[in-house]
Amino acid sequence: MAAASDGARRVVVVGYDGSELLDIACVTSTLDLAGRIAGRPLYRVELVSPAGRAVRCDSGLRLESGGSLQRTTGPIDTLVISGGEGHEDAAAEETVVAHVRRLAALARRTVSVCTGATVLAAAGLLDGRRVTTHWRYASTLRERYPGVEVDPGPIFIRDGGIATSAGVTSALDLTLALVAEDHGPQLARTVARALVTHLQRPGTQAQMSVFTAPDPDHALVREVVAHVNANLSARLDTATLARSAGVSERQLHRLFVEHLGMPPGQFVRRTRLDAAARLLADTGQPFATIARRCGFSSVETLRQAFVQQYGVPPSRFRATSTPPVTAH
Template sequence: MEERVEERVVVLVGYDGAELLDIACVTTSLATANRLGASPAYTVAVATPGGRAIGCDSGLALQGQRSLERTGGPLDTLVVSGGFGHEAAAANPRIVGHVRRLARESRRVASVCTGATVLAAAGLLDGRRATTHWRYAGRLASGYPEVTVDPGPIYIRDGNVSTAAGVTSALDLTLAFIEEDHGAELARAVARGLVTYLQRPGNQAQMSMFTATPAPRNGLVGRAVEHIAGHLDGDLTATALADRAGVSERQLTRLFIEDLGKPPGRFVRDARTEAAAHLLTSTSLTVASVAAQCGFGTAETLRQAFVGRYGTPPSRYRAAHGGPAA
């Protein structure tokens, strides 16, 4: 007979230079789940070196609730936060050693943002696919070649180890944990309580095509991107965009590649696919209607774009991520 779990103990590892939002997204989501009836409830604590207060990126101090050195398992979930102090934490053998020790005593291990660097330093990402904040993905990949770094998704779950991308993606990963532990209904109730998306799928891109950072350096490209965002169902061919910008198609393509790393056609396709993913998971529009609103013209064209971007057709994507039926 399966042993009844009385509580789900969750420990977040913090250190000097940790990002407070990385921690709060997890703790607030789990506290909300408890208030809404999670059973067994989550017992959440922040563990820091020596149990002392840590200075967060924002300049605020956060008091540790447990000493990292004296924290022991079994744990339900171990989460390592990110922040500008992640490299110093990853270079600290005591922090890394205790993270490695606690991981062995945890059912589930996760990192938020650049906390993936600490997991990698502990050897916990070896042979795994992982993500981190897009700005630091190259550095993680070069520093830990045994880790398959994918900077695209907002979170990745590989076995019992999960890595979330930048900052607020911790919210999406935590909602996924709540759904796994207590079902979709509670996860949705938590999302509503936090006034956030019901839940972004893990394979959604970290950066919206419409709010990508850094912004285009070239003003012409920036204006073209703004036009694309507001006219997804319009004529967005490279020819039409070039005519609108008053340059040749060749010049527009060169400027897009220099600023955004992709030609106009690829940028438009990605933007339309991302917008379609949002509509599929947040509305009951038919696939054909979504295709029309996002400028794909036909459901088949949308299907091809979806399979290329997400590896699954639109209808399965909607079903897998809890979107409302058409």
């Protein structure tokens, strides 16, 4: 473990022009809060950038860099590559890619946030690995780096010493998972409560749901997505959806993969699961009612799908997701 004399783990965050501020802040603020709650330094976080220049974020705000990417050396506990609109320029810059590759070899684990996965892929660090990124960029990552297994579904994926996460705030979920790994789940839960965020959102949680519904550019895909969201209890197999949309199954499959990063059947399944998750968390409806409303043939079918996707049964999800009622 790369740690200072006080035992704090060294975390190096790589930023560049066009970085998303939330990609950086979700990581750095969470790690800082973990130390404040613990009452001792747990992480020493450094923001580095090409040539040590200030990082101009997507929003136009500027962050002062703590050092030069080129001059940063190991050992490093955790290397974090931020994402943002500038990810393609960063991935095309040989100096950035070479030094990310160098630092990853000096780090115990390497993490990307959102489109930071593009930089890791350009460095050859994702070849042969299962990874995720923001669903909007998943198909592009898959096409440009065919040696990488891109799964746009989960909010984060850990494959060996490399972890990748989806868009922006999923960095918070991944960072909480890292805190739990380093210092135990109790501290991670305490940090989550302090951040007023979900206590236990596992990496298998789907990125897209009817509550953060994708808005694809393609009109036909948008219409099918709207139909799915409005008719979860109906028959929604690919053949039925294609027939309703007036296209072939093959065409619908191609359009969904191109614009949503997944085939229609997978989208339907995850949309149903996310709707069930919201009903479990926000209502006291019986499991049978939720299963029927969300298109599951039985409570057992819902339970099996829930365990496969989220790693917990619906009963446990409801218990950990529903806030306690406070008497007034």
